[in-house]
Amino acid sequence: MTQITLHHITKSYDGQNAALHDINLTIADGETVSVVGPSGCGKSTLLKIVAGLEFPEQGQIFYNGHDVTEIKPQARGVGMVFQDYALYPTRRGEGNLAYFFEVHQRSAAEEQARIKATADLMGVDFAWLLGRTPDTLSGGQQQRVAIARCIVRDPNLFLMDEPIVNLDAKLRERTRMEIKKLLRQFAITTLYVTHDQQEAIFMGDRIAVMRRGRIEQIGTFDELYYTPANLFVATFIGAPPISVLPATLENGQLTLANTTWPLPAELGDRLPVGAVRVGVRPEGWRLDAPTGAALTVRHIERIPTQQAAFIHGTLAGSAVTALAPLDYPTVHTLAVAPLWENALFFAAEGEAILHTPGTPDLF
Amino acid sequence: MAAITVKQLTKRYGDKLAVDHIDFALREGEFLAMVGPSGCGKTTSLRMIAGLEPVTAGEIRFGERLVNDIRPRARNVAMVFQDYAVFPHLTVFENIAYGLRARGAPRSVIAERVPAAAKTFQIDPLLGRKPRQLSGGERQRVALARAYVRDAEVYLYDEPLSNLDAQLRHAAREDILALHQQKGRPSLYVTHDQSEAMALGDRIAVMRAGRIEQLDTGSALYERPYNLFVAQFIGTPGINLFDVRLRVEGEQIWADATVFRLRLPDEVQIKVRAQVGQTVKLGIRPEDFHVPKRAPFPVSDENTVHGIVSVIEPAATGCAAYLSTVREPSQDFAATFKLRLPATYLGKEIPLAVDTRRVHLFDPATEQSLLTR
Numbered sequence: 001m002t003q004i005t006l007h008h009i010t011k012s013y014d015g016q017n018a019a020l021h022d023i024n025l026t027i028a029d030g031e032t033v034s035v036v037g038p039s040g041c042g043k044s045t046l047l048k049i050v051a052g053l054e055f056p057e058q059g060q061i062f063y064n065g066h067d068v069t070e071i072k073p074q075a076r077g078v079g080m081v082f083q084d085y086a087l088y089p090t091r092r093g094e095g096n097l098a099y100f101f102e103v104h105q106r107s108a109a110e111e112q113a114r115i116k117a118t119a120d121l122m123g124v125d126f127a128w129l130l131g132r133t134p135d136t137l138s139g140g141q142q143q144r145v146a147i148a149r150c151i152v153r154d155p156n157l158f159l160m161d162e163p164i165v166n167l168d169a170k171l172r173e174r175t176r177m178e179i180k181k182l183l184r185q186f187a188i189t190t191l192y193v194t195h196d197q198q199e200a201i202f203m204g205d206r207i208a209v210m211r212r213g214r215i216e217q218i219g220t221f222d223e224l225y226y227t228p229a230n231l232f233v234a235t236f237i238g239a240p241p242i243s244v245l246p247a248t249l250e251n252g253q254l255t256l257a258n259t260t261w262p263l264p265a266e267l268g269d270r271l272p273v274g275a276v277r278v279g280v281r282p283e284g285w286r287l288d289a290p291t292g293a294a295l296t297v298r299h300i301e302r303i304p305t306q307q308a309a310f311i312h313g314t315l316a317g318s319a320v321t322a323l324a325p326l327d328y329p330t331v332h333t334l335a336v337a338p339l340w341e342n343a344l345f346f347a348a349e350g351e352a353i354l355h356t357p358g359t360p361d362l363f
Numbered sequence: 364m365a366a367i368t369v370k371q372l373t374k375r376y377g378d379k380l381a382v383d384h385i386d387f388a389l390r391e392g393e394f395l396a397m398v399g400p401s402g403c404g405k406t407t408s409l410r411m412i413a414g415l416e417p418v419t420a421g422e423i424r425f426g427e428r429l430v431n432d433i434r435p436r437a438r439n440v441a442m443v444f445q446d447y448a449v450f451p452h453l454t455v456f457e458n459i460a461y462g463l464r465a466r467g468a469p470r471s472v473i474a475e476r477v478p479a480a481a482k483t484f485q486i487d488p489l490l491g492r493k494p495r496q497l498s499g500g501e502r503q504r505v506a507l508a509r510a511y512v513r514d515a516e517v518y519l520y521d522e523p524l525s526n527l528d529a530q531l532r533h534a535a536r537e538d539i540l541a542l543h544q545q546k547g548r549p550s551l552y553v554t555h556d557q558s559e560a561m562a563l564g565d566r567i568a569v570m571r572a573g574r575i576e577q578l579d580t581g582s583a584l585y586e587r588p589y590n591l592f593v594a595q596f597i598g599t600p601g602i603n604l605f606d607v608r609l610r611v612e613g614e615q616i617w618a619d620a621t622v623f624r625l626r627l628p629d630e631v632q633i634k635v636r637a638q639v640g641q642t643v644k645l646g647i648r649p650e651d652f653h654v655p656k657r658a659p660f661p662v663s664d665e666n667t668v669h670g671i672v673s674v675i676e677p678a679a680t681g682c683a684a685y686l687s688t689v690r691e692p693s694q695d696f697a698a699t700f701k702l703r704l705p706a707t708y709l710g711k712e713i714p715l716a717v718d719t720r721r722v723h724l725f726d727p728a729t730e731q732s733l734l735t736r
């Protein structure tokens with residue numbers, strides 16, 4: 001039962017460039033927050049500060065309202081899972097789980113009871129892993145032992161740093177589901193760091209998007225996707241990424257390339273006159289639109305496993321990706337128009353957002 | 364005639380067969396992706412074709428020419444590696460020019476081609492930099508440009524995108540396809556990621572334990588897998604598998620999973636008459652579950668499964684939902700939808716209609732498909 005609060009955390013390694021700049025974040029009890037961003041954005045530093053492996057220059061960290069900023073990592077009750085598993089190589093699975101109880105001189109009865117309870121919760125085949133040394137286990141199995149080793153200690157908080165990055169694609173898909181189920185089951189407050197946006201979306205109840213030491217936005221996937229805080233978040237979330245095209249607004253009409261469309265009145269009234277940029281996600285295009293602009297097709301990526309295709313091309317010099325049915329014909333050009341109820345609008349320069357569509361109402 | 368022919372190609376390390384008598388042919392201009400779990404022999408196969416790994420047995424031919432004993436450089440292949448293999452002490456320009464210089468290309472050709480290649484991959488402003496001043500994505504584009512300036516007979520790729528971020532990977536796929544379309548030469552691309560193989564390959568070879576399990580177009584692998592391994596390997600989320608007993612009731616064959624049962628369509632029934640009474644594996648692809656109101660086929664209790672939603676994962680094409688069956692023994696399965704299921708359905712029970720025309724059935728002992736071949 002732990003709520004984590006980061007209050008105005010600032011950290012710099014060289015005294016000038018901030019590795020973390022005024023980070024404020026609250027993780028609710030039992031919640032999983034994933035932290036995602038390009039390499040060097042400060043996400044691993046953030047994790048180390050929460051763990052107590054690094055200390056902030058300014059700001060405080062609270063566990064359940066208690067200031068732990070100066071508390072040593074061992075006393076924080078944190079379970080950490082790393083990308084390289086870091087199991088004790090000479091110990092079997094069970095020995096890895098038992099280590100904590102030996103070091104802390106807990107009773108053998110407690111040790112056995114906790115290991116048994118954890119193994120039961122980890123699932124049917126976990127007992128088999130307890131009898132094996134790490135070198136005889138696959139990456140995914142080692143990672144399960146590493147997670148169990150955290151759970152057995154009954155931690156206040158889970159910290160995971162790219163725990164499945166070293167697994168191959170198929171194993172990663174299975175392991176992330178196992179981790180997600182375990183986090184649900186134990187309802188342990190978790191900070192999950194990854195560079196992979198899809199993994200962040202999957203694991204996190206909320207997702208914090210970081211760049212250059214700052215949290216650009218934190219929210220559920222829908223909030224980040226439909227109401228991004230700025231151009232960076234809009235382009236970072238969503239794959240294939242959003243297309244951003246320069247356009248001009250005048251008299252409630254939008255001109256993009258050589259095509260002019262009337263905007264819905266409530267949208268036209270809200271936007272400034274002059275140069276803007278319009279952002280359209282792959283599913284936000286109307287294909288073969290009667291009043292469309294010409295999209296020059298570079299390549300049609302057909303994905304039978306998603307029963308869909310992506311049309312990659314250029315529209316008036318800007319790269320565009322549009323979602324299409326799997327059997328869409330192979331063409332060299334087609335007429336497309338943005339679906340205005342899904343479109344985003346950005347200022348002509350910089351990263352400011354002028355309009356977001358908000359979460360759509362499907363039912 | 365095929366551009367590259369591989370016959371009974373074998374690689375043995377001690378008593379381990381890394382590549383086990385594989386056969387395949389690459390057509391002129393074809394992009395072939397080789398995919399499989401780690402240790403399946405895909406990279407070893409590629410390295411034998413490149414000449415970086417001696418062949419234990421079998422033949423590799425470029426056109427008519429047997430190249431088994433020809434040194435890598437004389438094979439005229441261009442290769443792109445996972446770790447980019449750019450030279451740290453050389454500038455971007457010199458890295459791109461390296462293959463041309465090594466083959467004695469005239470200075471005028473280098474002066475013309477290197478900047479053109481750099482422009483194609485949008486690294487022309489970086490020509491004077493050293494690799495350590497570049498990001499991972501930029502380094503990979505240097506490696507691609509280095510392959511691009513060559514006039515190689517064959518282009519080989521060894522997991523070139525696995526060190527890139529998700530966002531960069533999408534752009535880099537486009538770069539690789541651009542390179543391939545420009546060159547029009549046969550290309551072999553090795554990856555452990557089936558979605559990458561599906562996005563890039565004209566055809567895909569699925570490997571396991573040194574053997575090619577199936578070589579086909581992406582849609583054929585997906586729709587008509589020969590065996591359980593291919594069915595499971597291709598597609599994400601993976602195919603859902605249920606142990607079912609085939610039972611006859613009212614002159615119809617049903618697949619009975621105890622937690623649900625489905626009446627099989629006539630065209631499937633014809634193929635599994637001999638298995639009636641037996642337990643087989645039923646495979647249902649995630650997108651063959653439909654929200655009943657939007658199913659493109661009639662829905663009844665003969666094709667409906669109930670599940671409790673545990674996770675909803677958004678995707679550009681809609682969403683994936685992870686569910687568990689309602690009745691015991693509870694089993695997890697995944698369904699994908701063209702719409703975004705709202706988060707309000709988390710923890711709720713929903714009915715899903717199965718497109719039974721698209722199900723798969725496998726023999727549990729041989730793991731072969733009962734419906735294909």
